[in-house]
Amino acid sequence: MLTLKNQNLRLPTKQIKFTHVLGAQLLADKLYAFMKENNGLGLAANQVGLRDSVFVMEVDGVRYDVFNPEFLLHDLHPILVNGSEGCLSYPGEAVDVVRYDSIHVRYYNADGNVIENDLHGLTARVYQHELDHLHGITMHDRKKMQEAKARRDIKDAENAAIKANNSVTVEMGVKDD
Numbered sequence: 654m655l656t657l658k659n660q661n662l663r664l665p666t667k668q669i670k671f672t673h674v675l676g677a678q679l680l681a682d683k684l685y686a687f688m689k690e691n692n693g694l695g696l697a698a699n700q701v702g703l704r705d706s707v708f709v710m711e712v713d714g715v716r717y718d719v720f721n722p723e724f725l726l727h728d729l730h731p732i733l734v735n736g737s738e739g740c741l742s743y744p745g746e747a748v749d750v751v752r753y754d755s756i757h758v759r760y761y762n763a764d765g766n767v768i769e770n771d772l773h774g775l776t777a778r779v780y781q782h783e784l785d786h787l788h789g790i791t792m793h794d795r796k797k798m799q800e801a802k803a804r805r806d807i808k809d810a811e812n813a814a815i816k817a818n819n820s821v822t823v824e825m826g827v828k829d830d
């Protein structure tokens with residue numbers, strides 16, 4: 654019987670070695686059943702106190718059992734989208750998080766086979782949310798990181814503008830001579 658536990662939420666999970674792990678499907682089935690009971694779109698192992706790199710998700714009726722996941726981006730300038738997210742670990746809370754709209758994912762299924770796939774929209778969003786969990790990052794952490802980066806970007810832009818203004822002044826000074 655699984656229960657939500659928050660003490661491992663900020664610890665990264667460990668990669669599963671399929672040669673040593675039996676019952677990967679059983680584990681995924683347990684996570685999936687718990688996720689469905691709680692009306693979630695996804696559930697990561699460390700949300701229920703486990704330390705394995707595995708999550709399950711279901712979007713538009715398609716179920717994914719995802720072990721040792723990673724993702725790549727196709728584009729040099731990937732499209733980012735802002736969207737509201739909830740989390741079984743934070744009942745009733747919703748935060749706006751920016752995610753990649755399209756990702757190329759690579760993970761192992763429960764049989765230990767490598768799966769590669771392109772995910773888009775909500776499916777891509779849920780995958781990124783769950784993968785963050787496995788790295789010990791919650792949606793709240795992600796939002797804070799994004800806000801901090803936005804503040805840095807604004808400061809950089811301001812500094813660049815000040816520099817640009819200074820250089821214009823210098824050039825004008827040269828012209829005046």
Ligand SMILES: [Zn+2]
Nearest residue numbers: 739740741742
């Ligand atoms: Zn979550």
